[in-house]
Amino acid sequence: MSTPPDKKMSTGCPPIDLLLGGGLSKRELLLLYGERGSGKTSFAFQAILKAATQGIPSTVIYTEGRVPLERLMEMASSSWSSVCDQIWIREVKSFEDQDTLIESLEEQMPKQTGLLVIDSITSRYRGTVRERKKDNIPVNKSLNREIALIKQLCLETGLTVLMTSEVTAQLGGSGVGVKPVAAAILTYWSDRVIRMEKLTGDLRKVSLMKPEGSRDALIRITERGLVGADGV
DSSP: OOOOOOOOBOOSOHHHHHHTTSSBOTTOEEEEEEOTTSSHHHHHHHHHHHHHHTTOOEEEEEOSSSOOHHHHHHHHGGGHHHHGGGEEEEEOOSHHHHHHHHHTHHHHSOTTOOEEEEETSSHHHHHHHHHHTTOOHHHHHHHHHHHHHHHHHHHHHTOEEEEEEOEEEEEETTEEEEEETTHHHHHHHOSEEEEEEEOSTTEEEEEEEESOSOOEEEEEEETTEEEETTOO
C-alpha cells in the first residue's frame, strides 16, 4: 500500500495555493523573486501567519535590517497574541553571519519548525559581491553551499522552505529580462520558482516559472495581506 503524499501547507491566498497545486510542500524549496515593493515579504509573512494558525512553528531569517514587525502584526490583526509564540526570528547583519547561521541552522532553530523563511537569501550576498568586485568566486561558493545545506535539511526533516530574492536585469534574445540575483545557483536548488510583478496600484501578477509553464494569478496587496484580484 502506497504512502499518501504529505498534505500541502496553505499560503493563506487561494489563487496562489491554486498556482502551487494546493500550497507549499514539505521537503521542497520555493524561491520567490520580484522587484522591491512587489509583495515578497507580504507573501512570506502571510505564509508564516497561516502556518501559525495551524500550529506549525516558523523560523524566519531576515537579512535586510530590522524586521518590519509592524507589518507582520498588522497582517495578523487580533490573532497576533495567539500566533506570535509560533514565530522565531533571527536578524542577519552580514553575509558571514548568514553563512555561520546556516551552517548550524539545524541546531539553532526551534526543533518543531515546520516552515523556514529566508527574506532575502541574496541581500547580504549581493552587498558582499559589490564590495569584493572581481573576487566573487569564494562568495558564490559560499552561497551555493548555504542553499545545498538548506536543501539537505529540507529533505531530511520534512521542512518547508520559502526563500526570497531581489532581481537583476539580464540581456536575452528578446531584450532585457528580469532574473533573480544569483539565478543559476538559486534556480538549480529550488523545486519551484515564483515571480511577483508590480502592475498598477495594489495589483500584482504572480507567475510560476519552475516547473516551466504559463501559469499566472492576479492578486492584490491589502492591509491584511494578499487576496485574489476579485477580493477573495
